[in-house]
Amino acid sequence: MKTLLQGNYAVAEAVRLAKVQLVAAYPITPQTPIYEKLSDMENDGTLPGVMMRTESEHSAMAACIAASLTGVRTFTATASQGLALMHEMLHFASGNRVPIVMCNVNRVVAVPWAFGSDQSDSLSQRDTGWLQFYCEDAQEALDTVIQAYRIAEQVLLPVMVAIDGFFTSHFIEPIEIPDQATVDAFLPAFNIPTRFNEEDPAYIANVVNPEQYMGYRQKSFEDMESTRSVIKEANEEFKHIVGRGYGVVEAVKTDDAEIVLVTSGAMTSTARVAIQSLRDKGVKAGLLKMKALRPFPTKEVQDILKNTPKVAVIDRNISLGKGGIWCQEIKAALYPLEKRPLITGYIAGICGADVSPDMIEDMAVQALEGEKPDDLPIWVRRDQ
Amino acid sequence: MNGSGITIEDIRKIVPFSQGSTEIFLTGLWSSRKPIHIDKTSPCRQACPIGNDIPRAFYEASMGHYDEALRIFRQDNPLPGVCGRVCYHPCEHRCNRKDYDEAVNVRGFERFLADNGKVDIEREKPARHRQEKIAIIGSGPAGLSAAYHLARLGFPVTIFEALPKPGGMLRYGIPEYRLPKGILDREITYIQELGVEIKTGVMVGDDKSLIEIQKDYQAMYLAIGAHDGMRLKLEGENLPGVMDGITYLRTISSGKKVKLGKKIAVIGGGNTAIDCARTARRLGAKDITIIYRRSRSEMPALAEDVEGMEREGIKIELLATPKRLISEKGKLSGLECVRMKLGEADTSGRPRPFPIEGSEFFIPVDSLIAAIGQIPETKSVRNFGLSIGKSGVIQISPETTATSVKGVFAGGDGADARAFVADAIASGKLGALAIFCYLDGKDIKKEFKNHQIGNEQSFSFQHFIDPEHYPADLKKVVPYERINTLCFPHGTRHNNPERVSLKEAVKTFQEVIGGVEPSQMPFEIYRCFKCGTCTRCDLCFLLCPDISIVKGVDKYTIKKDFCKGCGQCAATCPRNVIEMEGGQ
Numbered sequence: 001m002k003t004l005l006q007g008n009y010a011v012a013e014a015v016r017l018a019k020v021q022l023v024a025a026y027p028i029t030p031q032t033p034i035y036e037k038l039s040d041m042e043n044d045g046t047l048p049g050v051m052m053r054t055e056s057e058h059s060a061m062a063a064c065i066a067a068s069l070t071g072v073r074t075f076t077a078t079a080s081q082g083l084a085l086m087h088e089m090l091h092f093a094s095g096n097r098v099p100i101v102m103c104n105v106n107r108v109v110a111v112p113w114a115f116g117s118d119q120s121d122s123l124s125q126r127d128t129g130w131l132q133f134y135c136e137d138a139q140e141a142l143d144t145v146i147q148a149y150r151i152a153e154q155v156l157l158p159v160m161v162a163i164d165g166f167f168t169s170h171f172i173e174p175i176e177i178p179d180q181a182t183v184d185a186f187l188p189a190f191n192i193p194t195r196f197n198e199e200d201p202a203y204i205a206n207v208v209n210p211e212q213y214m215g216y217r218q219k220s221f222e223d224m225e226s227t228r229s230v231i232k233e234a235n236e237e238f239k240h241i242v243g244r245g246y247g248v249v250e251a252v253k254t255d256d257a258e259i260v261l262v263t264s265g266a267m268t269s270t271a272r273v274a275i276q277s278l279r280d281k282g283v284k285a286g287l288l289k290m291k292a293l294r295p296f297p298t299k300e301v302q303d304i305l306k307n308t309p310k311v312a313v314i315d316r317n318i319s320l321g322k323g324g325i326w327c328q329e330i331k332a333a334l335y336p337l338e339k340r341p342l343i344t345g346y347i348a349g350i351c352g353a354d355v356s357p358d359m360i361e362d363m364a365v366q367a368l369e370g371e372k373p374d375d376l377p378i379w380v381r382r383d384q
Numbered sequence: 385m386n387g388s389g390i391t392i393e394d395i396r397k398i399v400p401f402s403q404g405s406t407e408i409f410l411t412g413l414w415s416s417r418k419p420i421h422i423d424k425t426s427p428c429r430q431a432c433p434i435g436n437d438i439p440r441a442f443y444e445a446s447m448g449h450y451d452e453a454l455r456i457f458r459q460d461n462p463l464p465g466v467c468g469r470v471c472y473h474p475c476e477h478r479c480n481r482k483d484y485d486e487a488v489n490v491r492g493f494e495r496f497l498a499d500n501g502k503v504d505i506e507r508e509k510p511a512r513h514r515q516e517k518i519a520i521i522g523s524g525p526a527g528l529s530a531a532y533h534l535a536r537l538g539f540p541v542t543i544f545e546a547l548p549k550p551g552g553m554l555r556y557g558i559p560e561y562r563l564p565k566g567i568l569d570r571e572i573t574y575i576q577e578l579g580v581e582i583k584t585g586v587m588v589g590d591d592k593s594l595i596e597i598q599k600d601y602q603a604m605y606l607a608i609g610a611h612d613g614m615r616l617k618l619e620g621e622n623l624p625g626v627m628d629g630i631t632y633l634r635t636i637s638s639g640k641k642v643k644l645g646k647k648i649a650v651i652g653g654g655n656t657a658i659d660c661a662r663t664a665r666r667l668g669a670k671d672i673t674i675i676y677r678r679s680r681s682e683m684p685a686l687a688e689d690v691e692g693m694e695r696e697g698i699k700i701e702l703l704a705t706p707k708r709l710i711s712e713k714g715k716l717s718g719l720e721c722v723r724m725k726l727g728e729a730d731t732s733g734r735p736r737p738f739p740i741e742g743s744e745f746f747i748p749v750d751s752l753i754a755a756i757g758q759i760p761e762t763k764s765v766r767n768f769g770l771s772i773g774k775s776g777v778i779q780i781s782p783e784t785t786a787t788s789v790k791g792v793f794a795g796g797d798g799a800d801a802r803a804f805v806a807d808a809i810a811s812g813k814l815g816a817l818a819i820f821c822y823l824d825g826k827d828i829k830k831e832f833k834n835h836q837i838g839n840e841q842s843f844s845f846q847h848f849i850d851p852e853h854y855p856a857d858l859k860k861v862v863p864y865e866r867i868n869t870l871c872f873p874h875g876t877r878h879n880n881p882e883r884v885s886l887k888e889a890v891k892t893f894q895e896v897i898g899g900v901e902p903s904q905m906p907f908e909i910y911r912c913f914k915c916g917t918c919t920r921c922d923l924c925f926l927l928c929p930d931i932s933i934v935k936g937v938d939k940y941t942i943k944k945d946f947c948k949g950c951g952q953c954a955a956t957c958p959r960n961v962i963e964m965e966g967g968q
Contacts, residue, residue: 097399156390156398193392195401206402207409219398 007138012037014145061089071194094129099152116352257286415949417967423856424916433810435842454501468495524552526796527607529812589764620709629755645750
């Protein structure tokens with residue numbers, strides 16, 4: 001049975017089902033409904049854990065880290081400025097190898113002050129050592145949060161699940177909420193030992209020498225690499241138990257495609273409509289949905305695009321001085337190929353600006369015609 | 385890392401984990417700029433001629449230690465009950481809080497302590513007794529102050545006072561309604577309890593010569609005051625109905641009567657003039673006019689006393705001066721006055737008044753009191769070989785207080801100190817230090833410099849007695865800019881209330897101004913910034929990001945091995961006790 005739910009509430013349901021023991025958070029638009037829903041659950045007794053209302057996101061993350069070190073499952077959610085404020089603690093979390101799961105509701109970062117969806121907030125946390133998954137819709141968000149706990153706790157690395165502000169967080173969709181027994185069958189209870197022992201006190205995050213530091217970093221890097229198989233296994237098991245699954249990437253009609261659109265997040269749903277329309281018009285268009293940013297699915301991307309002549313990457317984010325961040329990642333991933341596709345980067349939908357199927361079709365057609373695309377991105381704006 | 389069943393040993397392999405102390409990392413070595421915790425002094429203290437440790441007294445009082453606060457005042461000032469009433473409070477004019485909202489009521493605080501605190505004289509008695517006897521001539525504020533400080537240094541002191549009771553101008557010049565005699569008596573008693581002998585009714589010169597005294601005493605301090613009223617030098621000044629202000633006040637204070645007419649004019653703008661007018665008012669006169677040759681802002685009297693006087697119905701004729709005294713049937717009948725205008729500043733810094741030609745006017749009067757200044761009565765000491773200056777004062781070296789005669793020192797307004805109580809007390813204090821240095825063969829100039837507060841006129845007696853254990857650096861004065869005003873809420877000043885109605889006030893000599901309400905005093909004590917005085921507020925201790933501030937019994941110390949020199953403590957210290965030093 002499906003329930004009508006906004007994406008934020010779907011995430012809250014996942015937190016409940018994951019039997020999270022500590023939620024530490026601070027409200028921020030468009031994440032606030034997650035915070036509110038979890039508060040409601042705590043109030044009516046359906047949240048198995050406790051809510052800790054911190055005075056800032058920096059403190060929320062610090063609280064999650066400390067709680068996780070004592071051996072409990074933790075969750076936080078934030079957006080935009082909140083994530084930016086957390087930045088320092090994000091490194092602490094991954095460095096301390098704590099399996100925190102966080103939902104980031106993508107929102108533009110000030111200034112100017114605004115609220116719409118934009119991935120620049122979480123993409124700029126790319127190098128903090130967190131796994132990052134971008135979800136297309138509310139159902140995927142719910143399922144991904146549950147999967148994230150299993151992955152995080154197996155590899156002792158934190159996971160960030162990103163959803164688009166308003167498009168996913170506030171739009172109401174029919175959602176299938178798995179029952180507790182199903183989730184329990186997939187997600188074992190938190191069983192990582194406490195790292196604090198009052199009888200035998202120790203210090204975490206202590207000073208190390210350069211060689212030791214490099215050793216820890218390499219170990220973390222290797223463990224991040226090992227997550228590739230863990231993610232895959234978790235997804236397969238989830239598909240087996242719950243009946244739904246998602247890859248780190250998803251290819252739609254890419255095999256014979258002359259142009260493949262690359263998208264992430266909520267925009268993917270629009271792109272699905274656009275490529276169907278293009279196919280109906282005789283244009284051989286395909287779609288590559290990117291879910292994982294870290295670890296980056298290099299091999300999967302190479303396999304899908306190795307025979308594609310032209311690629312258009314649509315980014316709802318911008319790195320000043322270069323271009324769209326997904327586009328850079330795709331280009332870097334494809335560089336080792338002998339035959340590389342021509343890649344055009346598009347910047348569209350910044351701050352939640354509308355990206356219609358027509359606009360996506362236009363981008364595909366334009367990219368298909370391009371013979372020698374510029375390295376600079378093309379800005380797609382409705383008002384121009 | 386893969387799979388569940390993770391053990392703590394697994395975790396220790398992948399994350400840094402320490403059971404040792406981080407203290408091996410001397411992070412403080414990475415910076416050269418460090419905070420230092422050092423008590424300083426305040427602008428109010430620097431401004432106080434007596435050098436009262438005002439911020440420390442406020443600090444002790446803030447902890448509820450009122451007796452200790454009073455004791456701090458009494459380290460430098462034997463007469464806090466007097467100063468708490470009549471001082472011209474230069475401290476308040478320089479109070480840092482004045483730049484924030486209103487100056488703290490320091491004078492009211494001193495009075496509060498003197499009126500309510502307990503004095504333990506036994507505790508103040510000197511540990512060491514000296515043989516050298518010291519004679520002091522005059523028991524006014526300068527003489528009492530010199531006697532008190534010399535007694536505290538262990539010297540046997542005898543004061544010779546010409547008048548029947550001790551106190552000098554405090555008793556005979558300041559009327560009861562401003563300074564009740566009981567307050568004065570109590571503070572004089574404390575001085576006597578310290579061992580000072582006061583011989584009253586001994587007119588030096590007439591009853592006992594200075595040469596005689598000199599034989600029995602190893603040093604002498606002349607604090608003879610200025611008890612002769614200055615003359616108007618006008619025609620008709622010897623008419624009946626004309627007298628000088630200080631004689632008038634002394635006569636009244638001695639319990640004698642003075643017959644004044646209905647219309648009274650008082651010449652002058654100082655406290656004596658105001659006190660003459662208000663005293664006359666209390667004795668029944670209705671029509672009293674003050675005539676002053678400059679404008680209101682140049683009046684040397686305290687503004688609050690001038691206002692009090694006006695409320696009592698006394699008129700002021702500003703920018704006017706008498707030119708001639710007019711008589712009728714051998715009695716004073718009026719004044720011919722002339723209007724004045726102000727010109728360039730004179731040597732006193734005030735604008736010089738000039739008569740406006742043709743502006744003469746007539747004021748009918750029955751009595752005239754001239755309160756235009758006082759000079760010492762020096763005929764008694766003239767035969768002693770002392771140099772007397774042109775203005776009639778005993779000449780001294782201002783830095784050493786030494787007169788022209790060896791072993792004889794002088795101070796107070798008889799030796800040209802400013803004619804305010806606080807300046808007289810300061811003068812006596814310096815005299816005590818000078819006599820100590822003379823007897824011990826020390827250089828007074830050097831000693832004064834060592835114990836000087838800031839770079840001004842006062843020094844700390846406590847610092848002089850025990851510099852090793854002195855809690856503050858007297859040379860560092862905290863300016864307003866160094867106060868962290870974020871730590872202090874705004875708040876209005878608690879003033880001393882008038883405690884008798886105007887109707888009552890003009891009928892009696894009851895004290896007009898009351899003490900600050902005891903229930904309000906803690907708020908005024910809280911208002912004081914306590915500039916430069918550590919109050920153990922713990923802000924530095926709590927805010928140090930490197931846990932490098934150690935709370936000691938009597939002060940905070942800084943762990944320089946770990947302090948990274950961020951300056952948080954110095955920036956947040958409410959009262960500039962912590963400052964940064966070194967590096968750049």
